[in-house]
Amino acid sequence: xxxxxxxxxxxxxxxxxxxxxxxxxxxxxxxxxxxxxxxxxxxxxxxxxxxxxxxxxxxxxxxxxxxxxxxxxxxxxxxxxxxxxxxxxxxxxxxxxxxxxxxxxxxxxxxxxxxxxxxxxxxxxxxxxxxxxxxxxxxxxxxxxxxxxxxxxxxxxxxxxxxxxxxxxxxxxxxxxxxxxxxxxxxxxxxxxxxxxxxxxxxxxxxxxxxxxxxxxxxxxxxxxxxxxxxxxxxxxxxxxxxxxxxxxxxxxxxxxxxxxxxxxxxxxxxxxxxxxxxxxxxxxxxxxxxxxxxxxxxxxxxxxxxxxxxxxxxxxxxxxxxxxxxxxxxxxxxxxxxxxxxxxxxxxxxxxxxxxxxxxxxxxxxxxxxxxxxxxxxxxxxxxxxxxxxxxxxxxxxxxxxxxxxxxxxxxxxxxxxxxxxxxxxxxxxxxxxxxxxxxxxxxxxxxxxxxxxxxxxxxxxxxxxxxxxxx
Amino acid sequence: xxxxxxxxxxxxxxxxxxxxxxxxxxxxxxxxxxxxxxxxxxxxxxxxxxxxxxxxxxxxxxxxxxxxxxxxxxxxxxxxxxxxxxxxxxxxxxxxxxxxxxxxxxxxxxxxxxxxxxxxxxxxxxxxxxxxxxxxxxxxxxxxxxxxxxxxxxxxxxxxxxxxxxxxxxx
Numbered sequence: 001x002x003x004x005x006x007x008x009x010x011x012x013x014x015x016x017x018x019x020x021x022x023x024x025x026x027x028x029x030x031x032x033x034x035x036x037x038x039x040x041x042x043x044x045x046x047x048x049x050x051x052x053x054x055x056x057x058x059x060x061x062x063x064x065x066x067x068x069x070x071x072x073x074x075x076x077x078x079x080x081x082x083x084x085x086x087x088x089x090x091x092x093x094x095x096x097x098x099x100x101x102x103x104x105x106x107x108x109x110x111x112x113x114x115x116x117x118x119x120x121x122x123x124x125x126x127x128x129x130x131x132x133x134x135x136x137x138x139x140x141x142x143x144x145x146x147x148x149x150x151x152x153x154x155x156x157x158x159x160x161x162x163x164x165x166x167x168x169x170x171x172x173x174x175x176x177x178x179x180x181x182x183x184x185x186x187x188x189x190x191x192x193x194x195x196x197x198x199x200x201x202x203x204x205x206x207x208x209x210x211x212x213x214x215x216x217x218x219x220x221x222x223x224x225x226x227x228x229x230x231x232x233x234x235x236x237x238x239x240x241x242x243x244x245x246x247x248x249x250x251x252x253x254x255x256x257x258x259x260x261x262x263x264x265x266x267x268x269x270x271x272x273x274x275x276x277x278x279x280x281x282x283x284x285x286x287x288x289x290x291x292x293x294x295x296x297x298x299x300x301x302x303x304x305x306x307x308x309x310x311x312x313x314x315x316x317x318x319x320x321x322x323x324x325x326x327x328x329x330x331x332x333x334x335x336x337x338x339x340x341x342x343x344x345x346x347x348x349x350x351x352x353x354x355x356x357x358x359x360x361x362x363x364x365x366x367x368x369x370x371x372x373x374x375x376x377x378x379x380x381x382x383x384x385x386x387x388x389x390x391x392x393x394x395x396x397x398x399x400x401x402x403x404x405x406x407x408x409x410x411x412x413x414x415x416x417x418x419x420x421x422x423x424x425x426x427x428x429x430x431x432x433x434x435x436x437x438x439x440x441x442x443x444x445x446x447x448x449x450x451x452x453x454x455x456x457x458x459x460x461x462x463x464x465x466x467x468x469x470x471x472x473x
Numbered sequence: 474x475x476x477x478x479x480x481x482x483x484x485x486x487x488x489x490x491x492x493x494x495x496x497x498x499x500x501x502x503x504x505x506x507x508x509x510x511x512x513x514x515x516x517x518x519x520x521x522x523x524x525x526x527x528x529x530x531x532x533x534x535x536x537x538x539x540x541x542x543x544x545x546x547x548x549x550x551x552x553x554x555x556x557x558x559x560x561x562x563x564x565x566x567x568x569x570x571x572x573x574x575x576x577x578x579x580x581x582x583x584x585x586x587x588x589x590x591x592x593x594x595x596x597x598x599x600x601x602x603x604x605x606x607x608x609x610x611x612x613x614x615x616x617x618x619x620x621x622x623x624x625x626x627x628x629x630x631x632x633x634x635x636x637x638x639x640x641x642x643x644x
Contacts (some may be wrong), residue, residue: 005512009504046572051589053536108586109574116537120519151504155512159519166523166539175544180612184547419568 012234013150014283016290018128019136021156021278023084025121028274029100030080030376032267033073034383038337039408041070042429043109046416053105064106066413071339071346072103074332078347078376086372088130092354097122114268120159127152133294137287146287147234157227160275164224168217179209182216186261212257219254223276226250230279244280251276317367321355324370328377335384336406336432344377388438402438410436411446418453427453533582548617550580550609556594557602565594582607587622588631595626602626 044050045065052058062068079096083089101119104110129150137146175181203211226247233244255269278286325348332344355369384406390399414429430450437443504512526538533545540546554565567576571590578586587605594603607620620634 003506003509005509006504009509009512040574043572043574047570049571049575049589049593051578051583051585108578108583109572111536111578113536113539113541123515149504151508151512155515158516162516162519163539167541170523170538170540170543173544175547175612176542181542181544181547184549184612185542416572419573421569 008231009151009154010149011154011231012147013153013231014234014286015129015131015146015148015150016136016286017278017281017283018150018153018156019088019131019133020286020290021153021275022088022125022128024274024278025118025125025271026080027084028267028271029118030077030084030380031383032270033077033080033100034380035403035405036267037073037110038070038384039405039412040109041066041073041338042409042413043416044069044107047420050106051108053108053111057106061102061106065338067339067342069103069107069339070337071343072099074335074337074340074343074380075347076100076103077380078328078332078343078373079350081376081379082347082351082369082372085375086368087132088128089354090126090130092350093122093126095350097126112268114271117159117163118271121156124152124156124159127155133290133297136290137294146283154231157231157279160272160279161224161227164220164227168220168224171213171217171220176213176217177210179206179211179213182213183209216254216257219250222247222250223254227276227279233280234283241282245282248276248280321352321370324374325352328373331377331381335381337384337409347373347377404438406436407433407438407442409433414449418449423453423456427457531582531584534584544612546581547612548581548609549614550582550607550620552576552580553606553608554579554590554594555604555606556600558597559599560601570594579605580607582609582620584622584633588624591622591624591631595624595629600626 045063045068048063050058050063052061076096076099079092079099083092083096097119100122104112104115104119129148129152171177226244229247230244233241236244251272255273259269329341329344329348332347333341351369351373358369384403386400386403388397388399388402390397392398410429410433414426414433417423417426417429427450430446430453434443434446434450437446523538523540526535526540535543535545552567554567556563556565567579575586575590579590590605591603594600602623602625604621604623606622609617609620611617618634622631622633624631
């Protein structure tokens with residue numbers, strides 16, 4: 001077998017690396033959809049106005065509504081978590097990729113470029129080996145030392161490298177090179193302290209912005225080159241692997257500075273930092289992590305007797321599966337978001353089909369699906385609806401703040417309706433927002449908006465008086 | 474240390490020992506021709522789409538081009554929407570007719586959104602002409618040519634800005 005890409009696509013890749021990458025991306029995607037994207041779902045379909053990313057989608061799809069958009073994202077979240085908790089399954093991965101891609105492609109309201117990148121990465125992931133942790137640790141079938149060709153993983157990394165290289169090339173114009181574009185997009189006050197601390201370097205403010213802007217280009221080029229080099233890590237000696245491992249400093253520096261400058265790029269930083277750490281991490285480290293997770297999983301299964309399946313009847317398994325489905329649908333229906341119940345039902349139907357199909361093939365197949373569905377819907381519910389968890393202390397609150405997903409969702413809806421002079425609609429939305437306000441300050445702020453809106457309402461008796469007065473003129 | 478031993482040491486540090494190289498022992502795991510072609514197509518697609526930006530008529534459409542925080546992205550525009558309704562010219566309060574998120578797209582000169590907005594206004598009873606005007610300034614806060622988009626509701630003809638927006642080194 002030959003071909004120009006054969007040497008690249010047959011590079012040995014640690015199976016554990018691809019598996020950890022897949023689990024990480026899916027976990028982050030699930031949380032991203034639930035926590036960062038859903039709050040903006042209320043903007044879809046307002047006034048029947050929408051423009052899709054592609055003209056053919058405008059013709060083929062209905063105008064997306066909050067129910068459709070939020071429901072789609074919840075489906076993505078649940079399916080992603082099922083794939084994290086349970087086994088990777090190509091069929092579910094393909095469905096997830098399609099639904100996620102449609103969720104952003106159906107409207108220009110979602111124009112984050114990194115969502116397009118995630119779709120490309122998911123396409124690559126659909127061609128990953130659908131390993132389990134056990135297989136990835138290399139004690140099952142496989143090549144020497146758990147290394148095998150992994151064209152899907154290579155495609156994934158090449159995609160990431162392409163983004164960085166293009167992002168660097170697109171910054172070679174004068175406005176970026178001289179720092180004026182950077183000065184416009186960052187919060188300049190955050191950099192004043194840096195300029196003062198390093199004043200001994202003798203750079204003017206313009207000089208600093210020029211240096212930072214050009215440094216960003218250099219870092220992005222280094223990250224792209226480093227990612228491509230990481231594909232050859234398993235063929236290197238210890239020094240080569242060490243040098244490749246040190247390349248992780250480039251994405252850490254780049255993305256840390258982007259975060260420090262408060263650039264509004266969603267969860268892009270988290271994705272790319274995680275991908276870089278996994279791509280550059282030593283294989284032994286990843287195998288240790290996976291080994292620990294696999295040990296915990298086996299211990300838990302032994303504890304609950306999940307391995308003792310000799311006495312399980314098909315009826316008992318069916319009851320367990322049905323209870324799991326019911327729990328999942330109930331959890332989703334309690335979210336109080338448009339489309340949440342439908343999303344729960346759709347996921348339940350999909351997983352039931354998957355479960356039934358797998359069990360026809362082998363009696364033990366699909367056994368992880370009911371538990372995975374319960375855990376997935378539980379995590380989605382918790383991430384959207386969790387209260388504050390922690391302790392008040394002298395230094396303030398220490399712990400996890402309450403989720404703001406539903407508060408933000410209804411607050412944004414209320415704000416839009418208020419702007420469009422839909423007083424009753426705004427009041428209805430702000431009342432829900434008030435119920436989900438995570439802190440006392442936000443509750444009071446919402447209450448103030450409700451009072452202001454209520455004063456704009458015309459009381460029924462006053463309305464009759466006014467209309468009577470008009471008739472008698 | 475002999476030269477051979479030194480070379481061996483360096484090889485082991487950088488390139489690994491030839492005998493130790495992991496090998497693909499399963500020929501059926503190697504990607505076939507179709508896999509290689511699919512990979513090549515996928516990479517070609519990822520290269521072609523960003524490069525196609527330079528062939529697009531609309532310089533403000535930076536989607537899929539990996540132009541994060543480009544000079545165009547930091548242009549700041551003030552949008553005014555007007556229309557002629559029942560013979561009278563009026564200014565449209567955009568926040569009352571579309572979601573504010575779409576207003577941001579209008580401000581960023583997104584042609585697809587502007588075109589749809591103008592068509593939507595023309596569908597309103599009595600509207601004979603609809604317009605969106607963006608007054609923009611560049612990253613250095615220098616004013617740019619006005620971007621004016623109008624639609625004649627009777628003929629459906631849309632006129633686009635004449636002046637190409639300044640970008641890159643152009644002034």
